[in-house]
Amino acid sequence: MNLRHEITHHIVSTYLPDTPAADLEPSLDLFDTGVVNSLQLLELIGWLRERYRLPVEDLDLSLQSFRSVAAIQDFIETNTPTSATRATSATGTTGGETP
Template identity: 55%
Template sequence: MSLNQEITRHIVDEYLPGTPPEELADSYDLLRNGVVSSLQLLRLIAWLGNHYDVPFDELDVTPDDFRSVAAIVELIDRHRRSLGTSSIPVN
């Protein structure tokens, strides 16, 4: 499963139960459309950090980095590139 598919699956399972993952467009604005509230954003960040071993407390991130699946994938890819790796272990 790709990074995009894993993140989409998690968001659908946690925040849009009953929605098929293929119905969540990569560019769909999760924050503006109320899929992820501020409290849920903290839970999402914790899951991403634990699942992909990303130290968000050490990174310069903004809410825009979590606005869509595409933005989240780009954030994780940027982190991977900064480490010089193409993959981050999945827990």
């Protein structure tokens, strides 16, 4: 599952359960349309932190980084510690098992 699809799937399953993932445009403003509110944003950031091992406490967080699926994807790609972590996160496996 690619990064954009995974983010879209999470947002739809969590905040829009009756909406097909294909109906969520990557550029849709999640705040202006009411898909995500301020409390849900905190939940979303928590999910991103765990799923992609983002050091959010060390990052300069901006509302603009979470405004759309495309913005979230850019945020993850910019702030994921390594490309290996990104690949590991995308497959759902854990790293560090190779000697």
